[in-house]
Amino acid sequence: MKYKPRETTEAIAGAITGLLTAPGTLLLGRYHSGGQLQYVGRTTTLARATSQSVAALLSAAGEDHSWTGCFLSVGWGGRETLDVSLVEPRLVVEVGVDVAMDCAGRRNMGASWTM
Structure with missing residues (x-):
């Protein structure tokens, strides 16, 4: 039997992959x-x-966004960067996440969106 502990937490959407009208992640x-x-x-x-549904709640970020000029990697420790669009950090989402974190407090697994 495999046991995978998960919990829910809230986080703020700060960027998306894909289009503002059709976000991928x-x-x-x-x-x-x-x-x-x-x-x-x-x-x-x-x-x-x-x-x-999410696209209707998002708007493009201004130049004062915390992540302006940052590069976000495709995977943990990877050098390949994601092509992202910054959004106004207003949308709070509840996500189901794996409880494992790295030493910087980042989740080691993708977070699953919960409605």
Whole structure:
């Protein structure tokens, strides 16, 4: 038997892959004590219906976004970067996540979107 502990948590959508009108995944962050949005992980690929629902809640970010000028890698420790669009960090989502984290507090697995 395989046991996979999971929990739910809230995170803020700070960027997306795909188009603003049809996001593929959400890149998630949490605010740290300094007030900056810190990247913590991304969702698994959004289903088409979910993508359409989420798109209606997103807007492009301004130049003062915490992640402006940052490069987000495709995988943990990887050099290949994601092509992302920054969004205004207003959308709070509840995600189901694997409980494992790296030493920086980032989730080691993709987060699953829960509605």
